[in-house]
Structure formats: C-alpha cells, structure tokens
Amino acid sequence: MDVPPEVAEVLAAFGSAVRPIAGVVALYVGGSLATKDYRAGVSDLDLVALVDGPLNDQQRQQLRELHRTLIAEYRAADKLHCVYVPVGELADVTAAHVTWAAKMLFQRSFSGIARAELLRHGFAVFGPPISATIPPVSSAELREAVRRDLRNYWIPALRRPSIWFQDSYIDLSLFTVARAEVTLIEDRLPTKSEALQRFERFAAPAALIDQVRRRRDRQPTTISFIGRIRRAVVVRRLVAERIQYLLALTTD
Known part of the structure; x- marks a missing residue:
C-alpha cells in the first residue's frame, strides 16, 4: 500500500x-x-x-x-x-x-x-x-453496528448543546449520517469524499456544504458567533431527522 x-x-x-x-x-x-x-x-x-x-x-x-x-x-x-x-x-x-x-x-x-x-x-x-x-463481519452485523452507533452515540449527542458549536462535530455528524445511509441501503462503506457529495440529498444548506468542503481542503473558514448558533440549530435538527429516518429503515 x-x-x-x-x-x-x-x-x-x-x-x-x-x-x-x-x-x-x-x-x-x-x-x-x-x-x-x-x-x-x-x-x-x-x-x-x-x-x-x-x-x-x-x-x-x-x-x-x-x-x-x-x-x-x-x-x-x-x-x-x-x-x-x-x-x-x-x-x-x-x-x-x-x-x-x-x-x-x-x-x-x-x-x-x-x-x-x-x-x-x-x-x-x-x-x-x-x-x-x-x-x-456480516452485512447484517454491519447494519446493526451502524444502528448501534446512531442510537448509543448520536442520539445522546443531540442532547449536548455545546458540541454543536464545534466545527469538528458539525462535520463528523454530517459525514456520519451520509455514510450510514449508504451502508444501510447499499452495504458499502463510502469514503468521506463520496459522503460529501450526498449532503444535498438531505437538504443541507449550500453554505454549510461549502464550509465542510473548505475545511477538508484545509482552507480557512470563518463564522460569527450568531452564525454558529444558527448553524447549530440547523445541523442538529437535520441530523436528528436523518437519524430518525435511518433507524426506521427496514433493510434486513
């Protein structure tokens, strides 16, 4: 390699x-x-x-x-x-x-x-x-592992307001739900680059997608305090909706 x-x-x-x-x-x-x-x-x-x-x-x-x-x-x-x-x-x-x-x-x-x-x-x-x-790890075991991660880590994370002001959690949460959808439906483990292309599928704002892309390219991003509050509300709601959708999927 x-x-x-x-x-x-x-x-x-x-x-x-x-x-x-x-x-x-x-x-x-x-x-x-x-x-x-x-x-x-x-x-x-x-x-x-x-x-x-x-x-x-x-x-x-x-x-x-x-x-x-x-x-x-x-x-x-x-x-x-x-x-x-x-x-x-x-x-x-x-x-x-x-x-x-x-x-x-x-x-x-x-x-x-x-x-x-x-x-x-x-x-x-x-x-x-x-x-x-x-x-x-069988396909069924992988899907259950994805669901376990959503249930045991990300649902509790929705109740932790402070993390949604952090760039790292904003990016990680969006990548997580995008990748989880591919794994649950297609039995694949997509890369973050592929997952980024799917953000628009769950109505992520264009400005938000651009911020994530710029950080992956090591380009500077700036956001005001008020902007972080608004972003936290939007992303937390979006992630909560995607988790609810993903856990309701019947793929087994």
Missing part, C-alpha cells in the same frame, strides 16, 4: 516503538489511509494494535509517553489514533479497549464499523493478514 512519505515514517517509528511496550502482535491501518481518501493535516491515522494481553498501568503510562513523544517529533503523529485490542477479546464487539485519540488515553470499543472497514480496506504494518485475525 502506497502511503505519503511523512505517514510512512510515522508508521515505521510507531510500529517499532510500540511493539515491545504493549506486546503488539499485529498493527493494522484502517480509515481514510486504507480507502485512499487520506488528506494530509485533516484525516486521522486510524490504527488497530492487537496485543497479547490486557495492558497494565505501567504499559498505559508508557503508551502515553510514546504518543506524546511521537507528536513532538512527527507532525503527522498529531492525528494518530490507535485502539489496543487484546487478542483474547476480539470476539466481543462491545468490549471497551485502551485507545489513544485526541491526545489522550481512554477506553473505547473496537466497533463493528471499524472492523468491517478494516476487513474490506485495511492493510498490515506488520503481523498476520487482517482476515486471519479479525472475525468476519
């Missing part, structure tokens, strides 16, 4: 350093880098590390230090995200695992969506082939 040189450098440095710290037996790449939709400085580096057992407190502290060191040394490491999954826990799709993202260590599941994307598009930095370690 061809990757940008600066990303290849980070993957090599991270793979070499994390292996002895966490007992990593395989390191896999998913997300936009795997689907060839990667945007430097915008896209995350979505990694999955299979580890030989649960991580103890010392290993967790060493991982914090490793990630912070990489961020200081490599610009691309700023957006490196990694979920650390014990091999013995791979069968449980709801289990929470040690995860590094947004410059912090916390617990998060290795979701059915992430698993399906990895199986369909991912590649290994080292370790066995993905299909040899990650349990298969």
Whole structure:
C-alpha cells in the first residue's frame, strides 16, 4: 500500500516503538489511509494494535509517553489514533479497549464499523493478514453496528448543546449520517469524499456544504458567533431527522 512519505515514517517509528511496550502482535491501518481518501493535516491515522494481553498501568503510562513523544517529533503523529485490542477479546464487539485519540488515553470499543472497514480496506504494518485475525463481519452485523452507533452515540449527542458549536462535530455528524445511509441501503462503506457529495440529498444548506468542503481542503473558514448558533440549530435538527429516518429503515 502506497502511503505519503511523512505517514510512512510515522508508521515505521510507531510500529517499532510500540511493539515491545504493549506486546503488539499485529498493527493494522484502517480509515481514510486504507480507502485512499487520506488528506494530509485533516484525516486521522486510524490504527488497530492487537496485543497479547490486557495492558497494565505501567504499559498505559508508557503508551502515553510514546504518543506524546511521537507528536513532538512527527507532525503527522498529531492525528494518530490507535485502539489496543487484546487478542483474547476480539470476539466481543462491545468490549471497551485502551485507545489513544485526541491526545489522550481512554477506553473505547473496537466497533463493528471499524472492523468491517478494516476487513474490506485495511492493510498490515506488520503481523498476520487482517482476515486471519479479525472475525468476519456480516452485512447484517454491519447494519446493526451502524444502528448501534446512531442510537448509543448520536442520539445522546443531540442532547449536548455545546458540541454543536464545534466545527469538528458539525462535520463528523454530517459525514456520519451520509455514510450510514449508504451502508444501510447499499452495504458499502463510502469514503468521506463520496459522503460529501450526498449532503444535498438531505437538504443541507449550500453554505454549510461549502464550509465542510473548505475545511477538508484545509482552507480557512470563518463564522460569527450568531452564525454558529444558527448553524447549530440547523445541523442538529437535520441530523436528528436523518437519524430518525435511518433507524426506521427496514433493510434486513
């Protein structure tokens, strides 16, 4: 798999350093880098590390230090995200695992969506082939994973007013509902670039679509405080309507 040189450098440095710290037996790449939709400085580096057992407190502290060191040394490491999954826990799709993202260590599941994307598009930095370690995700299981994400994350998010003032949540929510529709109806995992082309299908204002597109192209966007309030109201309502529509779909 061809990757940008600066990303290849980070993957090599991270793979070499994390292996002895966490007992990593395989390191896999998913997300936009795997689907060839990667945007430097915008896209995350979505990694999955299979580890030989649960991580103890010392290993967790060493991982914090490793990630912070990489961020200081490599610009691309700023957006490196990694979920650390014990091999013995791979069968449980709801289990929470040690995860590094947004410059912090916390617990998060290795979701059915992430698993399906990895199986369909991912590649290994080292370790066995993905299909040899990650349990298969059926179409029905993928659709249920999408519904679970909408129900368990995004419906509660609708009740958190502050996040709807943030550019990152505005963009992520719109990409989520656009991609969810494709997956539920067509059994595909579209890229963000493809999803962006679908925003008009659910009546997203042209100015809003342009803002999202500009941010993906690393172009400056400005919006006033009043504009953020208006945008929050519009996007929250739009996302709520799309979630209601998507959860009502009968595709199984």
